[in-house]
Amino acid sequence: MSETRNSQSITVSLGAFSFVTALSGASVTLALPRMARAFDVSAALSTQVVQVGLITTVVFLVMFGHAGDVFSKNAVYRAGGWVFIIGSLLTGIAPNFIGVLVGRFVQAVGSAMVMANAMGIINEHFADKERAKALAYNSMFISVGSISGPAVGGLITSILSWRWIFLLNVPVAIAIMFWAKGAFPRPRLTWADIREQARRVNWLGQLIFSVGVVLMFSSGWITLPGLNQFTNMMVFLVGGGIVTALSFLQDDFAPSPWIDPQVLRNITFLTSTSVLFLAMLLVSQIGYAFYGGQSGLGYVLWPIILNGVGMDFTLTPNNSITMGLVSPKLAGVAGSMNSLFRTIGMAVGISFATNFLYAQLPGVKHITRGLGTTYLHASRIVFYVAVGASLIALIINVWRTATSKSEM
Template sequence: MQSAVKRWTMLAVIGLFFFMVIVDGSIVAIAIPDIARDLAITTGATTLIISSYLITICASLLLFGQIGDQFGRSRVFKWGTLIFLVGSFLAGSGGSLSIVLLGRFVQGIGASMTMANSYALVTDIFPPEQLGRAFGIEGIFISLGALAGPGLGGLILVQLPWNYIFWINLPLGLLCLIAEVAVFPKSQQRSSSKIDWLGAASLALATSALYLATMQLRYWWVMILLMVIFSYIFWRVESKIAVPLLDFKIFRYQLFSQSLLVAFLSFIVAYFFTILAPLYLQLVLQYSPGVTGLLLMVTPIVSLVASPLAGYISDRYDQRLEMTIGMAILVVAQLSLAFATARFEPTYFIFNSVLIAVGTALFGTPNNVIVMQAVPNKMRGLAGATNSLVREFGLVLGTTLSTLIFYRLLSLFSQRQVDTALGMARPILLKAQRGTYLVALLLLSVALFILIWHRKKELTSNGDR
């Protein structure tokens, strides 16, 4: 067991790097107009820079979790940090979309290597009586990372070109790597099990096919068919292999499965705001990237206060009730966003940002605790990896669905094929935004219904006893 100072230092390093990795999933959003102009591409094409990073993480997350189990989680985490830094340098130095996408792919591999092993590393180094506190602190880094990307990007763009939204990772990542070499365990015993390469390949192909199906391709139905075929192959492989990437027995725990499903819906919706908010602030309200960045920092700043308070409430009161209240607040926020009219700004935007921060904290904090505690200790590593996979997969779908719906609505309302938001009239942008947020509202309403229905069922069951 590590000393107390070493344990908390490791947690701080893991949390900081986790924050940076998750920020990189959303920081590009605010730079979409600048990147589109600089690379002479459409704003729709620019979202590939976001989704390619997320889809790479989804496709390889479980594979690197298994590799970490067999070759040493600490070792894989360190290599992942180094690869992430190489990808950050490539993405920032790209003079064309293809170079930027290559850098994002390399970044995604490195991010996946670290994310797949972070929960298990924390479990390895902390005693059981401190795990809840450790996971709560790591959850703060995750929540802040998911919310802070566009805001940090805006602050960077005030003084620097868009390339620096990637290069800012280099000094921070190097500090993390030095700390990892200094304080992480030097070696871990290697397992004799084999790597599930067939399962990893089928999962990667299924994930890629689903992503391609959500794009505006002519033969999208072929991608759906391929996704079904590869998903079936993955299920068959995982059901028969001795050491699977994903042990489907974990889904037999009802509370785990339900909490994961509701979280999945919330993760999808989270990126609707990430994609649309910078466009709304810069193209509808005509705010500069600097002002946009400051306004987008409202949510993460509020989260700094809301997340610890939500953790305090979660430790002392009904976690299921807290989750339900948080989800109800998120539903109200989506309804309010859907009917934004560009009036009373920026007060109206700040109000909605506060609602999102509070709702996310009240829902996400107890949900993470429930997910990790709903399974036996021996499956906690798998629960953490699955939770990470669901989060990243939800963010991929959120990016692609919000982009697809938004540009389809822009085309409908402008009565012509549209793949860029630049130069569009304000009323058309507002109507397309409204329709996109209404879809998000529907998804969160389903999540809220699931929470209320299961809570009512639980109370009825307890009453019968």
Template sequence: MSLASVLTALGGSALNVALPQVVRQTHAGADAASWILIAFQLTTTVLMVVFGRLADMFGRRTMYLTGLATYTLASLLAGLAPDAWLIVALRVLQAGGTAMLLTNSAALVTDAFPRDRLGEGMGVYTASFSIAQLVGPTVGGFFTEHLGWRWVFWYNVPIGLLCLVWGALVLPRARPAGGERGLDLPGNVLVLAGLGGLLLALSEVTRLGWGHPLVAGGVAAFVLALPLFILREGRTRHPVVDIRLFRDPPFALGTTASFLNAAARISVLFLVSLFFQAVRGEAPVPAALKVLPLSVAAMAASVTSGFLQRWLSPRAVAVIGTSLTLTGLAGLLCTISATVPYAPMAAFLVLIGLGSGLFLPSNTTVLLDGVPSNRLGIVNAMRLMLQNTGGVVGTAMVLSVITVPLPAALHDSVFAGTLSQAAPTAIADLVIGYRWALGCMTAVAALNVLTCLHRARPAAGAPAPVDANRGRGQNGSVSAS
């Protein structure tokens, strides 16, 4: 599970560094460059709840292996794509495979760990994503500089085939979890239309404006689908999303914290890597090496998190993590400039990495510990859906805000990493855009600290959890992706 998780997470972090060369060699505009990143996150998000429900019904092993095969095939084809918009389409296919993986991986890992060691197991599993962040920028920079951007996709193929064969041999052929097997097709359609429309509108509003038909249509789809979805889910026997779960304060606050954390920190790696290419004029490999401190710190903190929970509650660890992330983002905001030394930037990246590594496994343990096996897939999918929604919102915000102070004619140069050569006098304006983006991310991180502090307070008289079976089933799990 960890190797496959490294595979899928590696693709995104490597592509962050390779994106400027992809833009240059495919002659892509700023809109296509943005969608190469956003399309993956958006598709993964809207498909989470669908695949979570299907996994509960038909079994996690089959869906997991199908997801691996889909991701590997899409990677092969993306490396052959002749233009940027075809890459966007294949990134959508990759996202479908990733959604199948993420809704199942942690449940499969949990079966291998006794309850008293689960925190440690989840910490190590979470570290696999940090390993991907650690290796990804270097891999992306190396392939881009020496073999070409297509290898950023092609290297996934042999690893994906290895994971596929390995998984087919060792994953147990367990029966699907018991319980109701109905599928709410109208509810799934409403999720795809409403959430997809909202994320589409948020990702394009700065570039196109509120009056553009694409943005207005996305907002309208969300506004129309939301009440219909709530009405539908309150009446159907097989809801896609059990909205009653949000009456449980720990669940509501935990999912809110997941959303805010992702929105605040998900774009840091891309933002910093692009900074050294567009502002400092550095090549992809040196730029990739500059962001390694964040990934190293996140990996170390993820592994440490489970052991730290022997002495501190998971809620306390989550608060510490969010506070470190806030401190790191605020530090970058205060120091970012065209001439800032690397040392303070590296120190603040370390703080963000430590915060992320501590927060993810501890917050997920609080949120999903005790979920019964037959509801694990959909509950975990709800968590991931909101977390990925935060990632899409954060990415769209950053991609839009950093170029606002610049003339529209220079936007393509920013994402191609050539602004320092194309228009050196515009660097000061780009730095202003960076400050605006970091200011937004810092504000979101501060709100997340408040959310986690509120959840950490003893809740006297709090209502009981909605699920009467809340209390770990034999396959209960937490997910830390």
């Protein structure tokens, strides 16, 4: 296979699988009401289907990025594709709600394996001039999958059972995996090598990190006595964040760390990834905040469109800059850190916004038309907070640009 053709195969394979995983993640929310009715669980409990996926992905991203650097990014990526397929099948045929959660856990493990190594593979196979283009294509597939997820999920659930949101992943992902077989040759790995590396890694750091991530998102199902909803959420969010930060500190001093010290001490790289955590678009958030409820569809659409365009302008060059700041041999863990901050940012944003919204609506369990201006006022305050986060991301970007120019 020629180098150009192989590059095209890599781009298409990575993009197609990124599209499928993004589409699946974005369409799950549409299945929740029907899942709740099918298994006779509350609406609040059904949201754990989404949370399990997010938490699992976050927990395993760095581990699989490290595994890609140590063994083979291709091998971990391909194995992740098949794990995702198995998880989708298990979720689609689950006989009860516990079965759905187990399936989502397996599916999210596969997604983590794929996400952790996608950028590393691009960094490994493409030169500097072509890397930005390849990352842009991959970001485009992710964006299209995320944007079209709700529409596709709604169409599927209106025609077929909610189970087909997961079952349709199986034949599509299998076709992509066979297409990718030639683009990602799998090296030969022995069980002895795998056991040796498994024995040496920093399992204590992984445990501390996992506990921290789980705590960050535990406010949805654990309520401490005497605390209101927002305070309860902040206690878990801050407490879990501290434990998570301690895991990075412990890993830095471990004999065999998950994250190479070169990455943790690269301030420019960490600044770039922090932008992903705060990547919200200022103008579009202001547009959401000023929505009055009586405006036409066009008024609602322009912030959404601007948000999508802005994310492309922000994330694509940021990904390219970030991946260009590390050594190719560390591309796996660097790519996983990139995905980690983006996923944590999304998960924290969803959790914070939801809890903050309901904290302003005491006693309200379901959003209905009857709330009227009360709901609009509460949501407007949420978006004002988002504007603040956007300003922080903007300041970081301006500072980073000015600093990089002065160093040239």
